[in-house]
Amino acid sequence: MRTRLVRIACLFGSAAPAASIAAAAMAALGVASIPARAEAKPTSSPAVEVSKAPPPETPKAPPPAAPKAPPPAAPRAAPPAAPKAGSAAPPAGARATASRASAKSAKKAKAPEPPPLPPAPARVWLIAPTPRGPWTLRIDNEGDRPMRIPADVRLLRLEIDTFDQRKKKKTFRCAAPAGLKPTGFPERRALLLAPGQSFIERFDPRLLCFGKDEAALTGGAVVRAWYGWGPPPRWSRKPPAAPFAAESTDDPPAFAPAVGLAAPTMVLSHGRPPGRAAAATDPAGGAEPHPDADDKADPSATDRPTPSAADRPAPSATDRPAPPTTDRASPPEADRAAHPAAREHAPPDRSRVTASANGPLVDANAPRLELTSEPWSDAASPRSIVVRVSARNAGRRPMTVALRPRMLEFRVDGPNGTTVCQASPPTNAIPRDMYRTLKPGASSSMSVLLKEACPGNTFDREGLYEVTATLHANETGSGVGLDAYTAVVPAKSSTLVRVKSAPEPFYSAAPRAVPTPAPESSEAPEHDPGHENE
Structure with missing residues (x-):
């Protein structure tokens, strides 16, 4: 058995590994190791002695060639001594504590971070x-x-x-x-x-x-x-990107x-009140104007010579002030207006009656059209701009009228200036069934695609547009035996159109820098948004 184990060990390339493998195998079987056997028979080497011994199991097989004797191996280092049973074991976290201490020392050894930069001015x-x-x-x-x-x-x-x-x-x-x-x-x-x-x-x-x-x-x-x-976000520690x-x-x-x-x-301010606006146009607050007000208003009046007292004409009888009346039974107009009871029993003002009689009479119940449009329209491109217009009979009698989208005129104020989209002229060829009767309060709506009603380059720039519609009801209906309503009706309010994408960009010119205005100056050089088109 020993001989077989030795032969197996000799088949490996190195003698040292073979010896270690053989020793391990023999130790597993409880047999003495090769060095121990060599000490027992010092006259012959283990390899030579093994080669001379015939194998018991296979006597007929020729013995293998004896390998060269390996050089003497260096003495192995003695294994570390096992701790004594009575000695205390080292703490389990000793290595972790040492690694943490080394990491802290490495951080302290790094260069200090530079101070933070000041904010943007x-x-x-x-x-x-x-x-x-x-x-x-x-x-x-x-x-x-x-x-x-x-x-x-x-x-x-x-x-x-x-x-x-x-x-x-x-x-x-x-x-x-x-x-x-x-x-x-x-x-x-x-x-x-x-x-x-x-x-x-x-x-x-x-x-x-x-x-x-x-x-x-x-x-x-x-x-x-x-x-x-x-x-x-506030929770983010990343620097701004x-x-x-x-x-x-x-x-x-x-x-x-x-x-x-x-x-x-x-x-935001509330704006100027209407009363202040009226007072601004009339500095006197409704009182009599100053005698020199006309001269100040007329610049040529300052060049005229001032007439002397001798050159002034004598006042005529009509120019002289009337003597004060002593009739207390007839109060003046100012007192009559101040008392409501007197105002109720006062005779009508003949001058106003004459003025109304001389002016054109207005029939408040006559049929009339009122035009309204949507307040806004948000479009992704010029092709999708749609404005919805509604015409309502605001009178108290019905009307017969022809309403067609081609009768609408649009005034467009935008980044490229002002453009007027003209309405079509009357054709006098509308059939009878195209006329409709609008009862009092009834309305008719029309949706217009502005890309078809206006020139092609009207909405070629991105931005904000203000569109005002005007209806030209110009078909009289005389060709079909009708007396149709005709009028030019402007819309009460305009439509705000925002175009998000267009062939031309939002700005047409590069920006420019200007000197910072002084705090005392009320007006500063401004960069006209007109998107810099003008």
Whole structure:
């Protein structure tokens, strides 16, 4: 058995591994190892002695060639001494504590972080003289180093709080729609502001507060404005990522980039009351004008020589003031107007009766048309602009009229200027069944595709348009034996149209920087929004 194990060990390439394998096998069988046997018979080597011994099981097989004697192996290191039974074991967290201590020491060894950069010295102003606009956007560079900003009013967001009579608050959030607002940094609108320069642009707030949000543009509303992109969430520890509303042009940067800029909170004014407007047109407040008022109004009056007392003509009898009356039974007109009872029993004013008799008489019950249009229309492209117009019989008698979409005229005020979409002339060829009878209070609606009614380039630019409709009811019905209603009826209000996408961009020219206006100056050079078309 021993000989077989030795032969198996000799078949391996190295003597040292063979010895270790043989020793392990013999130890497993409880037999003495080869070195122990060698000590018992020092006169011959183990390999030679084994080779001389014939195998008991296979006597006929020739013995294998005896391998060369391996060099003496180096003495193995003694295994570590096992801990004594009475000694205490090391604590389990010793290694973890040592690793933590090394990590802390490594952190302390790192270089200190640089101090944080100062915030961007950019300031946003929003100037709103009236609730419905136009408003002014202004961005100032208040620092001593240049900066780069996106000069685009579509990046403005408004949060408006309104209050009703019961002091109930309602919040409106106004912003440009997804199709109109740039998703990234608008490279065409990149503007470099030197220290002491500003970007100023006028805009219509209804571009942002469109549709039902237009109700937020009222007096007393509280407006909070944000320019740029939204900041990262408060729970996020990541640094702000591009695009930025203000960033430094230096390398390394002189200040930290800003994702957005907040404007000071403001309150919208209520506008000028009607009474003040009337008083402004009449400085005297309804009193008699000053004798020199006519001379001041007429510039040529200052060049005329002032007549002397000798040159003035003598007053005639008609020019002399009438003597005061002593009849107390007939009070003057001012006192009669002051007393309601006297005003009821006063005789009618013959001058007013004569004026009404001489002027044209008006039949309040006669049939007449009133034209109204939808307040707004939000279109994705010029091809989808639709305006709905309604004509109503506001009289108290029925009417017969022919109403066709081609009878509508549209006046379009937009970024490219003013365009008039003319109505078609009368044809006198409308059949009898195309005339309709409108009873008092009845109405008829028409939807018009403005791309077909107006010239092709009317809505080629993105932005806000104001469309005013006028109805030319010009078919008399004489060809079919009818007496149809004819009139030119303008709409009471206009329609606000917002085009999100068009062949031409929102702006037609590059932005420009202007010197920052002084605080004392009431007027500053403005960047006309007209989207810079003029």
